[in-house]
Amino acid sequence: MKLLHIDSGITGGASVSRQVSAAVVDALKSANPTLEVTYRDLEAEPVPHLTGAGLGGLAESDPLAEFLAADVVVIGAPMYNFGIPSQLKAWFDRVLVAGKTFRYTENGPEGLAGGKRVIIASARGNIYANGAPNAGLDFHEPYLRTLFRFVGIPEIEVIRAEGVAFSPEHRANALKDAVAQAAALDGSLKVAA
Numbered sequence: 001m002k003l004l005h006i007d008s009g010i011t012g013g014a015s016v017s018r019q020v021s022a023a024v025v026d027a028l029k030s031a032n033p034t035l036e037v038t039y040r041d042l043e044a045e046p047v048p049h050l051t052g053a054g055l056g057g058l059a060e061s062d063p064l065a066e067f068l069a070a071d072v073v074v075i076g077a078p079m080y081n082f083g084i085p086s087q088l089k090a091w092f093d094r095v096l097v098a099g100k101t102f103r104y105t106e107n108g109p110e111g112l113a114g115g116k117r118v119i120i121a122s123a124r125g126n127i128y129a130n131g132a133p134n135a136g137l138d139f140h141e142p143y144l145r146t147l148f149r150f151v152g153i154p155e156i157e158v159i160r161a162e163g164v165a166f167s168p169e170h171r172a173n174a175l176k177d178a179v180a181q182a183a184a185l186d187g188s189l190k191v192a193a
């Protein structure tokens with residue numbers, strides 16, 4: 001079984017999303033010692049922006065091939081300017097490919113990449129979840145859910161560290177809670193039917 005681990009935060013060792021995504025991968029790896037992990041750091045090695053030439057169906061890009069091969073996908077995804085980092089957007093632009101991960105039919109779009117377990121390690125300065133007053137400003141988590149739904153993955157799991165910009169204590173507590181949630185994850189590599 002294969003796990004694809006992606007990080008997109010730009011704050012290096014201080015990154016909350018990176019620490020949480022690492023904790024998710026550790027938990028799955030200890031439950032499944034033979035799990036094969038591929039790691040992509042989108043800040044260290046950015047995926048080039050999509051270009052007109054890239055749309056022409058040249059060689060299959062690494063992001064697409066790695067995504068298709070993965071049974072489990074773990075993504076460290078900070079909120080930047082209310083959405084996902086542009087590094088992560090560039091990755092999705094290589095993964096949402098007509099005829100590979102989705103197609104259009106007479107009845108509308110159809111996802112082709114179902115059956116993967118997807119876990120997002122989310123980090124946000126403010127608080128948006130669980131009916132927070134700022135929920136309407138969240139173009140991060142609903143967007144991630146939309147992208148995966150579009151390729152045939154109706155449910156994703158999201159571990160959130162929120163309010164990390166409020167104070168050092170908020171940040172430490174949010175990180176601690178998120179890492180604990182990661183450690184307590186069900187180690188199954190299959191998505192629930």
Ligand SMILES: Cc1cc2nc3c(=O)[nH]c(=O)nc-3n(C[C@H](O)[C@H](O)[C@H](O)COP(=O)(O)O)c2cc1C
Nearest residue numbers: 009011015016017078079080081082123124125126
């Ligand atoms: C460039 C940048 C933009 C940000 N934009 C937002 C934002 O729109 N909303 C928010 O709640 N937090 C925002 N933040 C705070 C981050 O979401 C928060 O610091 C989070 O921990 C970043 O993830 P990381 O620690 O993995 O880098 C921003 C941070 C940076 C560096």
